[in-house]
Amino acid sequence: MSPVEPFLVHIRCDTDGYTHAVTEDEFAAGRHDGRFRAVCGHVVLAAPMIEAPGRFDPVCRDILRGDGEPPSVPRQERRRLRWRSRR
Numbered sequence: 001m002s003p004v005e006p007f008l009v010h011i012r013c014d015t016d017g018y019t020h021a022v023t024e025d026e027f028a029a030g031r032h033d034g035r036f037r038a039v040c041g042h043v044v045l046a047a048p049m050i051e052a053p054g055r056f057d058p059v060c061r062d063i064l065r066g067d068g069e070p071p072s073v074p075r076q077e078r079r080r081l082r083w084r085s086r087r
Contacts, residue, residue, distance in 0.1 A: 008064075010056075011036060014047040018057035021064060039063050 007024040020038035022030075030036040036044045040059035047054075 012047040012054045013044040015045050017054045019053045020044045020057045021060040
């Protein structure tokens with residue numbers, strides 16, 4: 001049985017204009033605040049989804065092609081929101 005390829009979502013970053021590759025797990029982890037960790041390690045601030053895709057990030061491209069080493073990037077950790085009550 002062959003290894004399963006990860007499902008990738010391509011998201012354009014609003015800060016650098018590149019389109020980055022984001023794994024399905026990272027997409028699920030960041031969907032509430034719109035920040036996703038790409039395969040290159042960059043934290044993507046999602047541009048509005050009506051924006052046309054930008055140029056593909058060269059670091060993501062190299063990693064997906066197997067030309068580059070994936071960085072050792074820790075998974076995103078979600079913090080619980082603290083709601084402060086007004087007194």
